[in-house]
Amino acid sequence: MIVKYISKPNSIILAVTPANTDLANSDGLRLARDVDPEGTRTIGVLTKIDLMDPGTDVVDILAGRVVPLTLGYVPVVNRGQRDIDTKKAIARSLEEERRFFENHVAYMSKAQYCGTPYLARRLSMILMRRINHTLPEIKAKIQAALVKYQTELASLGDMLGDGSGQASIVLNIITEFCSEFRTIIDGNSTDLTSFELSGGARISFVFHELFSNGVKSLDPFDQVKDVDIRTILYNSSGSSPALFVGTTAFEVIIKQQIKRLEDPSLRCVNIVFDELVRILTQLLSKQLFKRFPQLKDRFYQVVINFLRKQLSPTNKLVQDLISMESVYINTGHPDFLNGHKAMAVINDRVNQAKNPQPVDPKNRNVANLPPSLEPEPNNNGFFGSFFSGKKKRSGAMEPPPAVLKASGNLSEREQIETEVIKLLISSYFNIVKRTVIDTVPKAIMLNLVNTAKEELQRELLQELYKTEVLDELLKESEFTQNRRKECRKMIEALQRADEIVGSIAG
CATH class of the missing domain: 3.40.50.300 (P-loop containing nucleotide triphosphate hydrolases)
Known part of the structure; x- marks a missing residue:
């Protein structure tokens, strides 16, 4: 001790x-x-x-x-x-x-x-010397503590009265809250930090990093295999085998893949919603709302309900954007690789793979068909490689099985047709992905973020700026009341100490 x-x-x-x-x-x-x-x-x-x-x-x-x-x-x-x-x-x-x-x-x-009297005088002299030595430091500490408690007392505010004063306080709080809400989203806040992204910067990160990369990572062929494309090609031809690569098969597959973009788009809406809630929580953590816990709870409820109401039209608009892309396949898009170009690309690949020897033009048939479309030497019929089965005896004919599924290797023609379809799907799906990456964030900004910036203040005024609820909203917490008393006592004590130190120094 x-x-x-x-x-x-x-x-x-x-x-x-x-x-x-x-x-x-x-x-x-x-x-x-x-x-x-x-x-x-x-x-x-x-x-x-x-x-x-x-x-x-x-x-x-x-x-x-x-x-x-x-x-x-x-x-x-x-x-x-x-x-x-x-x-x-x-x-x-x-x-x-x-x-x-x-x-x-x-x-x-x-x-x-x-003797004892001299000891007392000596101690008094030593004490005074030490006080004079430490006086500037003591005075500085008293002043710093005084400023600290005065600032805290000012933040706690004075005791509230009744009537118009309460209405003015609620109006000012709503106005300040909405102004800071817009400022944080727009990135004009005076509390900008260099440690982490916040506010609107986080929303931008969701759009340009999370959502963009998520959409770009979607691969149409992680679900659609070559055997599936072959089946769709034959099904889309009906009873008459197609002479050319069927556009129906292309549309069926591309529409299926476009629908896959709906899920990440809706998830993007929910993530942005969470970011707006994050901003709300940040603003409600300030000292002002700690003073009025009822007001804080009502603020949270009103803003959350408002944002949730905006979720439905935002989701609907995002779903409509995806539906727009899936109901009309614009094969005339300037960036789309059309069928002729796709066929040419695939033929070039096949020819390079075969590494054909120079052919005398005189020996070519009259039709001058490209090698990739010439009849195959083995006459197994149109469905020769579509499914495999046991060899039947000559002249035998049995009804087809209840379920026909593709099996066996693709023929050269099927391989070419499949590759053409895949090339067309990749070309068009990339166009749609770029469009979705551009339009979905715009839809979210229009119906959710921008609406919150422009309409939130009206909603808060409508729900909270009411005479009958002012007393309840502005009921101070017990902590605030007790802390105000403590601050006033400390300020009085520090002011007396400052006077005493000043008199000693004088």
Whole structure:
């Protein structure tokens, strides 16, 4: 416990040691030396001077020749147990102490520097010097604490009255909230941070990173395999095998893939909704709303309900955008690789793979068909490679099975047709993905974000700016009321301390 107090840098240490013991073994001096090695705030007090053996004194100690201290030593003669038991008056004890030092041969020449009264005067002088030394620091700390509590008291506000004052407070809170809400989304806030993205920057990240990359990562062929394309090609031809690559198969597949864009688009809406809720939570964490918990709860409910109401039209608009792309396949789009170009690309690939030898034009047939479309040497029929089965005996004919599924390897023609369809699907799907990446964020901004910026204040005024609910909304929390009282008490105490320090300095 002693160490706890003497360790404080502004404390003055009285190292009390009986004069009739070895000073080098003094526990008081040892503790003082541990916390005050320079000895700048330690004064030695020598007691029991009157109990020393005849012929001995503490002159060497007082002269600093034994254990020197910067502030030196003061010898005193205290009351003994007998004096306490007999209730000897303090004034009489002090008088006897004075006569002891004045009449002692070793101390009479320095009696004015001995005794309890001198120790008290010496301590007062040391205290005043330390106060003057630390006065500027103390004054600065008082001023800083005063400003701190005054600022907090101002943030807590004054006690509220009734009537128009309450309406004005609610109106100002709604106006300030909506202004900060718009500012955070637009990126004009004065509280911009360099540590993390916030507000509108997070929404932009959702659009240009999460949503964009999510849509771009969709691969139409992770679900549609070559065997599926072959089946759709034959199904779309009906009873008459197509002479050319069927556009119906292309449209069936591309519409299926476009529908896949709806899920990430709707998820993007929900993520942006969460980001708006995040901004709401950020604004409601301010001191003003801690003061009025009922108002905070009502703010949260009104804003959340408003944003949820906007979710339905936003989702509908996003779904309509995807439906627009799926109901009309614009094969005339300038960026679309049409069928002729696709066929040419695939034929070039096939020819390069075959690495054909130069052919004499005279040996080509009259039709001059490209090699990829010439009749195949083995006459297995149009469905020859569509499904595989056991070889039948000559002339045998049986009805087809209840379920026909594609199996076996693709023929050259089927391979070419499949590759053409895949090329067309990739070309058009990339066009649609670019369009969706561009239009879905615009739809979300229009129906959700921008509507919240423009209509939220009207909604809050309509729901909260009502005379009948003002008393309930502006009911202060118990914490605010108690904290206001504490701040006022601290301000009064600090102002008195500042006056005292000022008077000492003056």
